[in-house]
């Protein structure tokens with residue numbers, strides 16, 4: 223098990239589009255395992271390769287089912303019903319949104335933005351086409367938190383962090399908060415050195 227470092231914005235790699243994966247080898251498979259370990263260790267429900275500093279179109283998602291999840295309701299979702307995608311690890315290579323329908327709003331968080339949660343409007347229902355670690359093609363239709371998560375993670379692969387989907391006012395507040403956090407980190411590192 224290898225837990226990788228999760229990078230925080232404004233690391234440039236988070237604003238950069240990741241490249242298509244063309245080689246499906248043991249190295250790719252071991253990288254996706256490290257990504258899953260990293261996501262579980264950080265208690266996240268999704269992770270894109272950009273967030274660990276790798277510009278490859280790879281994402282992992284694993285949404286645990288929580289009965290009567292009040293937190294999700296407060297954040298904008300209907301009471302949860304157990305769906306086939308709950309409690310299942312998805313590894314998506316070269317994911318592409320094929321279809322999107324409807325609108326939904328959910329208070330999203332992101333491992334690259336600790337302690338930041340805010341509402342983002344996204345499509346309610348999506349169809350995603352992706353390859354697994356062996357290169358085999360799959361298609362998945364999703365709604366609820368899974369649809370939101372797929373869109374959030376594909377955005378990462380396109381170099382789009384979630385505040386870019388918010389109002390300019392909210393985006394600026396988050397940008398300032400993260401800049402301040404980064405400068406405090408740099409100061410601490412300088413004191414140590």
Ligand code: CO
Pocket residue numbers: 331332333334374378
């Ligand atoms: Co994120």
